[in-house]
Amino acid sequence: MSECLVITSGKGGVGKTTTSANLAVALAREGKKVAVVDADIGLRNLDVILGLENRIVYDLVNVIEGQCRLKQALIRDKRIEGLFLLPAAQTRDKNAVTPDDMKKLVDDLKELHDYVIIDCPAGIEQGFKNSIAGADRALIVTTPEVSAIRDADRIIGLVEAHDLPEPELILNRYRAGMVGRGDMLGREDVLEILAIPLLGIVPDHEDIIISANRGIPASFDDDSVVGAAYRRIAARLGGAEIEIPSFDDKQTFWGSVARWMGLAPAREVM
Amino acid sequence: MRALLKRLIGHGEPPSKSDAKQRLQLLLIHDQVDLSPAQMEQMRQEILEVVGRYVEINPDEMEFRLDKEGGAIALVSTLPVRRVTARSA
Numbered sequence: 001m002s003e004c005l006v007i008t009s010g011k012g013g014v015g016k017t018t019t020s021a022n023l024a025v026a027l028a029r030e031g032k033k034v035a036v037v038d039a040d041i042g043l044r045n046l047d048v049i050l051g052l053e054n055r056i057v058y059d060l061v062n063v064i065e066g067q068c069r070l071k072q073a074l075i076r077d078k079r080i081e082g083l084f085l086l087p088a089a090q091t092r093d094k095n096a097v098t099p100d101d102m103k104k105l106v107d108d109l110k111e112l113h114d115y116v117i118i119d120c121p122a123g124i125e126q127g128f129k130n131s132i133a134g135a136d137r138a139l140i141v142t143t144p145e146v147s148a149i150r151d152a153d154r155i156i157g158l159v160e161a162h163d164l165p166e167p168e169l170i171l172n173r174y175r176a177g178m179v180g181r182g183d184m185l186g187r188e189d190v191l192e193i194l195a196i197p198l199l200g201i202v203p204d205h206e207d208i209i210i211s212a213n214r215g216i217p218a219s220f221d222d223d224s225v226v227g228a229a230y231r232r233i234a235a236r237l238g239g240a241e242i243e244i245p246s247f248d249d250k251q252t253f254w255g256s257v258a259r260w261m262g263l264a265p266a267r268e269v270m
Numbered sequence: 271m272r273a274l275l276k277r278l279i280g281h282g283e284p285p286s287k288s289d290a291k292q293r294l295q296l297l298l299i300h301d302q303v304d305l306s307p308a309q310m311e312q313m314r315q316e317i318l319e320v321v322g323r324y325v326e327i328n329p330d331e332m333e334f335r336l337d338k339e340g341g342a343i344a345l346v347s348t349l350p351v352r353r354v355t356a357r358s359a
Contacts, residue, residue, distance in 0.1 A: 053297060056307045067308070091306060213286035215293065 004106045004116040005237070006135035008159070010151030012122030014143045015172040018208060018217075020119035021049040022227070025219035026234035028083035032114040035074065037086045037105075039131040040121035041097060044088035051215020052077065052085050061089035064101045070108055079220065084113070094126040099133035106134025115237075124158060132159065138167040139199060144174060144185040149193060156196060168199040170233060175204050176248040187244075200233035202226060203247045299336045299343055310334075317347065326352040 007020045017040075024036035038046035041061065047053040058073035063086070070086075077083040086109070089096065102118075109116045120131035132138065138159045142152040152169075159167045171190055178184035191198055205226045211218045218227035219234075225247075232242045305313070314334045321327055333348040 048293070048297065053293070057311050058308055059306075062308065089306075090301070091304060210286045213290035213293075215289070 002110040002114050002116065004110060004118065004134050004136045006118040006120050006131050006138050007141060008120035008128065008131060008138060008155055009122065009141045009148070010124060010155040011142075011148045014141050014148050015202070015208075016122075016141050017046050017049050017119050018212070019139070019141050019170060019172065019202070019230070020046060020117050021217045022219040022230035023234050023237070024050075024083055024115075024117050025080065025217045026227075026231040027115050027117075027237070028077070028080045029219065029231070030234060030238070031082065033082040033084075033112070034115045034117065035084045035086060035109045035113040036117040036119065037109070038088035038119050039102070039127060040119065041088045041092055041094050041127065042090065043121070044090050046119050047075075047085060047087045048215065049212055050077065050085055050217065052087075053215070056087045059087045059089040060105070061092050061096045064097055064105060070105075071112075079216075094121070094130070097126075097130050099129050102130045102133040104134075124154065128155075128158070132162050132164065135164060138164050139170055140167045140194075140196065141170045141172055142190070142194070143172050144179070144190055149185070149190060152194060156194060166196055168197050169194060170199055171201045173204040174201045174247060176246060180248065198244065199236055200229060201244055201247065202229045202233075295338060296336075299338060303336055303343060318349075321349055325349075325354050328352050 005023075007016050007023070009016050017038075020036055024034045027034045036046065036050075037060065038044050039060070040046070044059075047056055052075050055075045058068040060073070062068045063070050063073045074084040074086055077085065106116055106118070116134075118131045118135060121127035140152050140155060140159070142148045156167055169191070171187060174187075175184055179186040187198065187201060203225060205218075205224075207218045207221070207224045207226045211221070211224075211226075217230075218224040219230045221227045229247075232244075235242055314332075317334075318327060318329060318332070328350045331350045333346065335346055337344050337346045339346075
Protein backbone atom coordinates (compact mmCIF):
# COMPACT_ATOMS: atom_id res chain seq x y z
CA MET A 1 0.00 0.00 0.00
CA SER A 2 1.63 3.21 -1.03
CA GLU A 3 0.88 6.55 0.54
CA CYS A 4 0.99 10.15 -0.63
CA LEU A 5 2.14 12.73 1.92
CA VAL A 6 1.77 16.46 1.39
CA ILE A 7 4.21 18.73 3.23
CA THR A 8 2.52 22.07 3.78
CA SER A 9 2.58 25.10 6.08
CA GLY A 10 0.78 28.11 4.71
CA LYS A 11 3.67 30.41 5.53
CA GLY A 12 6.76 30.43 3.37
CA GLY A 13 10.27 29.86 4.66
CA VAL A 14 9.46 27.52 7.54
CA GLY A 15 11.18 24.50 6.01
CA LYS A 16 8.73 22.65 3.76
CA THR A 17 11.27 21.96 1.05
CA THR A 18 14.02 20.99 3.51
CA THR A 19 11.55 18.69 5.27
CA SER A 20 10.39 17.13 1.99
CA ALA A 21 13.98 16.47 0.88
CA ASN A 22 15.11 15.07 4.21
CA LEU A 23 12.10 12.81 4.73
CA ALA A 24 12.47 11.52 1.17
CA VAL A 25 16.14 10.69 1.78
CA ALA A 26 15.38 9.17 5.20
CA LEU A 27 12.60 6.96 3.81
CA ALA A 28 14.81 5.84 0.92
CA ARG A 29 17.50 4.94 3.46
CA GLU A 30 14.92 2.66 5.11
CA GLY A 31 14.71 0.84 1.80
CA LYS A 32 11.47 2.46 0.67
CA LYS A 33 10.86 3.54 -2.91
CA VAL A 34 10.14 7.26 -2.78
CA ALA A 35 9.09 9.90 -5.30
CA VAL A 36 9.36 13.49 -4.12
CA VAL A 37 7.43 16.03 -6.15
CA ASP A 38 8.12 19.77 -6.32
CA ALA A 39 4.68 21.35 -6.65
CA ASP A 40 5.99 24.93 -6.53
CA ILE A 41 5.58 25.68 -10.21
CA GLY A 42 7.50 28.76 -11.32
CA LEU A 43 9.70 28.82 -8.21
CA ARG A 44 11.28 25.41 -8.03
CA ASN A 45 13.79 24.76 -5.27
CA LEU A 46 13.56 21.15 -4.22
CA ASP A 47 16.00 20.17 -6.98
CA VAL A 48 18.54 22.57 -5.47
CA ILE A 49 18.10 21.30 -1.91
CA LEU A 50 18.59 17.76 -3.21
CA GLY A 51 21.57 18.83 -5.35
CA LEU A 52 19.92 17.48 -8.50
CA GLU A 53 19.51 20.77 -10.37
CA ASN A 54 21.90 19.82 -13.16
CA ARG A 55 20.03 16.68 -14.04
CA ILE A 56 16.64 18.12 -14.95
CA VAL A 57 15.44 17.50 -18.48
CA TYR A 58 11.67 17.29 -18.12
CA ASP A 59 9.36 18.54 -15.39
CA LEU A 60 5.93 18.04 -13.84
CA VAL A 61 4.16 20.24 -16.42
CA ASN A 62 5.81 18.33 -19.29
CA VAL A 63 4.37 15.12 -17.82
CA ILE A 64 0.90 16.57 -17.35
CA GLU A 65 0.85 18.04 -20.86
CA GLY A 66 2.01 14.74 -22.30
CA GLN A 67 5.32 16.05 -23.69
CA CYS A 68 7.16 13.19 -22.02
CA ARG A 69 6.45 10.02 -20.11
CA LEU A 70 6.43 10.08 -16.33
CA LYS A 71 9.51 7.86 -16.10
CA GLN A 72 11.46 10.21 -18.38
CA ALA A 73 10.85 13.13 -16.05
CA LEU A 74 11.73 11.30 -12.83
CA ILE A 75 15.33 11.99 -11.82
CA ARG A 76 16.92 9.03 -10.08
CA ASP A 77 19.15 10.08 -7.19
CA LYS A 78 22.39 8.17 -7.79
CA ARG A 79 23.48 8.51 -4.16
CA ILE A 80 20.79 6.21 -2.87
CA GLU A 81 18.61 3.39 -4.12
CA GLY A 82 14.92 4.14 -4.55
CA LEU A 83 14.83 7.95 -4.47
CA PHE A 84 13.30 9.88 -7.37
CA LEU A 85 12.59 13.59 -7.91
CA LEU A 86 9.88 15.02 -10.10
CA PRO A 87 10.93 18.67 -10.53
CA ALA A 88 8.56 21.61 -10.96
CA ALA A 89 8.52 23.69 -14.14
CA GLN A 90 10.45 26.89 -13.72
CA THR A 91 9.00 28.90 -16.59
CA ARG A 92 5.31 28.20 -16.18
CA ASP A 93 2.71 29.37 -13.68
CA LYS A 94 0.57 27.42 -11.26
CA ASN A 95 -2.46 27.52 -13.53
CA ALA A 96 -0.76 25.09 -15.90
CA VAL A 97 -1.88 22.34 -13.50
CA THR A 98 -5.30 21.46 -12.06
CA PRO A 99 -6.16 19.38 -8.97
CA ASP A 100 -7.45 16.62 -11.27
CA ASP A 101 -4.10 16.55 -13.11
CA MET A 102 -2.31 16.19 -9.79
CA LYS A 103 -4.60 13.43 -8.62
CA LYS A 104 -3.90 11.44 -11.75
CA LEU A 105 -0.16 12.10 -11.44
CA VAL A 106 -0.10 10.97 -7.81
CA ASP A 107 -2.02 7.80 -8.71
CA ASP A 108 0.55 7.01 -11.39
CA LEU A 109 3.42 7.69 -9.00
CA LYS A 110 1.88 5.52 -6.30
CA GLU A 111 1.95 2.56 -8.68
CA LEU A 112 5.74 2.89 -8.84
CA HIS A 113 6.64 3.98 -5.28
CA ASP A 114 5.94 3.23 -1.60
CA TYR A 115 5.80 6.92 -0.73
CA VAL A 116 4.94 9.97 -2.80
CA ILE A 117 5.93 13.22 -1.06
CA ILE A 118 4.47 16.47 -2.35
CA ASP A 119 6.40 19.63 -1.49
CA CYS A 120 3.57 22.18 -1.39
CA PRO A 121 4.20 25.85 -2.25
CA ALA A 122 3.50 28.56 0.33
CA GLY A 123 0.05 30.11 0.30
CA ILE A 124 -3.49 28.78 0.14
CA GLU A 125 -4.18 29.30 -3.55
CA GLN A 126 -3.96 27.08 -6.61
CA GLY A 127 -0.60 25.56 -5.68
CA PHE A 128 -1.95 24.41 -2.33
CA LYS A 129 -5.14 23.03 -3.87
CA ASN A 130 -3.10 21.11 -6.43
CA SER A 131 -0.76 19.77 -3.76
CA ILE A 132 -3.42 18.31 -1.49
CA ALA A 133 -5.56 16.95 -4.33
CA GLY A 134 -3.89 13.54 -4.42
CA ALA A 135 -2.66 13.40 -0.82
CA ASP A 136 -3.61 10.69 1.68
CA ARG A 137 -1.98 12.39 4.64
CA ALA A 138 -0.90 15.96 5.42
CA LEU A 139 2.16 16.96 7.43
CA ILE A 140 2.12 20.54 8.67
CA VAL A 141 5.51 22.20 9.13
CA THR A 142 5.73 25.14 11.49
CA THR A 143 8.33 27.01 13.51
CA PRO A 144 7.71 28.19 17.09
CA GLU A 145 6.81 31.67 15.88
CA VAL A 146 3.52 33.52 16.11
CA SER A 147 3.17 34.18 12.36
CA ALA A 148 4.03 30.61 11.35
CA ILE A 149 1.65 29.06 13.89
CA ARG A 150 -1.15 31.35 12.86
CA ASP A 151 -0.75 30.26 9.22
CA ALA A 152 -0.43 26.62 10.28
CA ASP A 153 -3.77 26.89 12.05
CA ARG A 154 -5.36 28.25 8.88
CA ILE A 155 -3.89 25.43 6.81
CA ILE A 156 -5.04 22.79 9.30
CA GLY A 157 -8.58 24.05 8.83
CA LEU A 158 -8.26 23.87 5.05
CA VAL A 159 -6.79 20.36 5.16
CA GLU A 160 -9.66 19.16 7.35
CA ALA A 161 -12.16 20.73 4.97
CA HIS A 162 -10.62 18.66 2.15
CA ASP A 163 -11.64 15.34 3.63
CA LEU A 164 -8.13 14.30 4.63
CA PRO A 165 -7.39 12.59 7.94
CA GLU A 166 -6.22 14.75 10.84
CA PRO A 167 -2.92 16.39 9.85
CA GLU A 168 0.26 15.82 11.85
CA LEU A 169 2.74 18.44 13.00
CA ILE A 170 6.46 18.85 12.46
CA LEU A 171 7.89 21.55 14.70
CA ASN A 172 10.95 22.97 12.97
CA ARG A 173 13.83 25.23 14.05
CA TYR A 174 13.34 24.38 17.69
CA ARG A 175 15.84 25.93 20.10
CA ALA A 176 15.72 24.09 23.41
CA GLY A 177 17.89 26.75 25.03
CA MET A 178 15.50 29.54 24.18
CA VAL A 179 12.51 27.43 25.19
CA GLY A 180 14.25 26.76 28.52
CA ARG A 181 14.74 30.47 29.08
CA GLY A 182 11.11 31.09 28.22
CA ASP A 183 11.93 33.07 25.10
CA MET A 184 10.47 30.60 22.62
CA LEU A 185 7.17 28.76 22.48
CA GLY A 186 7.76 25.19 23.61
CA ARG A 187 6.20 22.04 22.24
CA GLU A 188 3.38 22.04 24.81
CA ASP A 189 2.52 25.65 23.95
CA VAL A 190 2.42 24.92 20.23
CA LEU A 191 0.39 21.72 20.69
CA GLU A 192 -2.05 23.47 22.98
CA ILE A 193 -2.74 26.01 20.25
CA LEU A 194 -2.75 23.78 17.18
CA ALA A 195 -4.21 20.65 18.82
CA ILE A 196 -2.98 18.10 16.28
CA PRO A 197 -0.65 15.14 16.88
CA LEU A 198 3.07 15.91 16.96
CA LEU A 199 5.07 13.80 14.51
CA GLY A 200 8.44 15.24 15.39
CA ILE A 201 10.66 18.14 16.36
CA VAL A 202 13.60 19.31 14.27
CA PRO A 203 16.21 21.38 16.12
CA ASP A 204 17.56 24.59 14.64
CA HIS A 205 21.06 23.74 13.52
CA GLU A 206 23.76 25.02 11.20
CA ASP A 207 23.88 21.61 9.47
CA ILE A 208 20.79 22.68 7.53
CA ILE A 209 22.56 25.67 6.00
CA ILE A 210 25.65 23.65 5.14
CA SER A 211 23.61 20.83 3.64
CA ALA A 212 21.65 23.33 1.52
CA ASN A 213 24.91 24.92 0.36
CA ARG A 214 26.16 21.56 -0.79
CA GLY A 215 22.93 20.07 -2.05
CA ILE A 216 23.30 17.10 0.30
CA PRO A 217 20.35 16.75 2.72
CA ALA A 218 21.35 16.24 6.37
CA SER A 219 19.50 12.90 6.43
CA PHE A 220 22.42 11.46 4.47
CA ASP A 221 24.76 12.33 7.35
CA ASP A 222 24.86 9.77 10.17
CA ASP A 223 26.52 12.31 12.48
CA SER A 224 23.99 15.11 12.05
CA VAL A 225 21.47 15.73 14.84
CA VAL A 226 19.08 17.26 12.32
CA GLY A 227 19.51 14.29 10.03
CA ALA A 228 18.76 12.01 12.99
CA ALA A 229 15.63 14.01 13.83
CA TYR A 230 14.38 13.58 10.26
CA ARG A 231 15.22 9.89 10.25
CA ARG A 232 13.17 9.43 13.42
CA ILE A 233 10.24 11.26 11.82
CA ALA A 234 10.53 8.99 8.79
CA ALA A 235 10.42 5.94 11.06
CA ARG A 236 7.34 7.30 12.85
CA LEU A 237 5.64 7.71 9.47
CA GLY A 238 5.81 3.95 9.12
CA GLY A 239 4.29 3.48 12.58
CA ALA A 240 7.44 3.10 14.70
CA GLU A 241 7.05 4.43 18.22
CA ILE A 242 10.12 6.52 18.90
CA GLU A 243 10.16 9.07 21.66
CA ILE A 244 10.68 12.71 20.72
CA PRO A 245 13.82 13.88 22.56
CA SER A 246 14.04 17.20 24.36
CA PHE A 247 17.07 18.34 22.31
CA ASP A 248 18.43 19.79 25.49
CA ASP A 249 21.99 18.55 25.86
CA LYS A 250 22.96 20.64 28.83
CA GLN A 251 23.30 17.52 30.99
CA THR A 252 25.48 15.46 28.71
CA PHE A 253 29.15 15.38 29.58
CA TRP A 254 30.44 15.66 26.02
CA GLY A 255 28.00 18.47 25.35
CA SER A 256 29.50 20.46 28.20
CA VAL A 257 33.05 19.65 27.14
CA ALA A 258 32.29 20.73 23.59
CA ARG A 259 30.72 23.96 24.78
CA TRP A 260 33.63 24.59 27.12
CA MET A 261 36.04 24.13 24.22
CA GLY A 262 33.98 26.49 22.11
CA LEU A 263 33.21 23.69 19.68
CA ALA A 264 29.51 23.41 20.12
CA PRO A 265 26.96 24.65 18.54
CA ALA A 266 27.40 20.90 18.06
CA ARG A 267 23.80 20.33 19.01
CA GLU A 268 21.99 23.51 18.91
CA VAL A 269 22.41 27.07 17.77
CA MET A 270 21.66 29.29 20.71
CA MET B 271 30.72 12.31 19.38
CA ARG B 272 31.96 11.51 15.89
CA ALA B 273 30.71 14.91 14.80
CA LEU B 274 32.85 16.45 17.52
CA LEU B 275 35.91 14.48 16.42
CA LYS B 276 35.32 15.54 12.84
CA ARG B 277 35.27 19.12 14.00
CA LEU B 278 38.51 18.65 15.96
CA ILE B 279 40.40 16.91 13.21
CA GLY B 280 38.79 18.72 10.34
CA HIS B 281 37.91 16.63 7.34
CA GLY B 282 39.71 18.36 4.55
CA GLU B 283 36.58 19.55 2.78
CA PRO B 284 36.50 23.17 1.66
CA PRO B 285 33.83 25.28 3.38
CA SER B 286 30.38 24.80 1.90
CA LYS B 287 30.10 28.47 0.94
CA SER B 288 32.11 27.95 -2.22
CA ASP B 289 29.73 25.18 -3.29
CA ALA B 290 26.80 27.48 -2.63
CA LYS B 291 28.26 30.31 -4.70
CA GLN B 292 29.22 28.11 -7.63
CA ARG B 293 25.82 26.44 -7.73
CA LEU B 294 24.02 29.76 -7.47
CA GLN B 295 25.95 31.34 -10.33
CA LEU B 296 25.03 28.45 -12.59
CA LEU B 297 21.39 28.52 -11.48
CA LEU B 298 21.06 32.24 -12.14
CA ILE B 299 22.59 31.94 -15.60
CA HIS B 300 20.06 29.27 -16.49
CA ASP B 301 17.22 31.33 -15.07
CA GLN B 302 18.29 34.34 -17.14
CA VAL B 303 18.69 32.41 -20.38
CA ASP B 304 15.24 30.98 -19.80
CA LEU B 305 15.71 27.86 -21.89
CA SER B 306 14.10 24.80 -20.42
CA PRO B 307 16.35 21.81 -19.82
CA ALA B 308 14.39 20.06 -22.58
CA GLN B 309 15.24 22.91 -24.98
CA MET B 310 18.90 22.79 -23.91
CA GLU B 311 18.91 19.07 -24.61
CA GLN B 312 17.30 19.63 -28.00
CA MET B 313 19.92 22.26 -28.88
CA ARG B 314 22.66 19.88 -27.80
CA GLN B 315 21.24 17.12 -29.99
CA GLU B 316 20.90 19.44 -32.99
CA ILE B 317 24.45 20.74 -32.63
CA LEU B 318 25.69 17.14 -32.33
CA GLU B 319 23.79 16.27 -35.47
CA VAL B 320 25.20 19.17 -37.52
CA VAL B 321 28.77 18.68 -36.35
CA GLY B 322 28.38 14.94 -36.77
CA ARG B 323 27.98 15.41 -40.52
CA TYR B 324 31.62 16.47 -40.67
CA VAL B 325 33.39 14.76 -37.79
CA GLU B 326 32.56 11.85 -35.52
CA ILE B 327 31.95 13.08 -32.00
CA ASN B 328 32.10 11.09 -28.81
CA PRO B 329 28.84 12.25 -27.20
CA ASP B 330 29.74 10.76 -23.80
CA GLU B 331 32.68 13.10 -23.39
CA MET B 332 30.91 16.10 -24.84
CA GLU B 333 30.82 19.18 -22.69
CA PHE B 334 27.85 21.47 -23.15
CA ARG B 335 26.94 24.14 -20.64
CA LEU B 336 26.14 27.77 -20.01
CA ASP B 337 28.77 29.73 -18.16
CA LYS B 338 29.82 33.28 -17.43
CA GLU B 339 32.76 34.59 -19.42
CA GLY B 340 33.70 38.06 -18.24
CA GLY B 341 30.39 39.83 -17.88
CA ALA B 342 28.57 37.88 -20.58
CA ILE B 343 26.80 34.55 -20.63
CA ALA B 344 28.53 32.05 -22.88
CA LEU B 345 27.51 28.71 -24.26
CA VAL B 346 30.58 26.58 -23.67
CA SER B 347 30.93 23.34 -25.56
CA THR B 348 33.74 20.93 -26.15
CA LEU B 349 33.19 18.24 -28.75
CA PRO B 350 35.85 15.54 -28.64
CA VAL B 351 36.49 14.37 -32.21
CA ARG B 352 36.93 10.64 -32.76
CA ARG B 353 37.67 10.95 -36.46
CA VAL B 354 36.74 12.93 -39.52
CA THR B 355 33.75 11.31 -41.17
CA ALA B 356 33.17 13.46 -44.23
CA ARG B 357 35.20 15.80 -46.36
CA SER B 358 33.50 18.98 -47.33
CA ALA B 359 33.39 19.11 -51.08
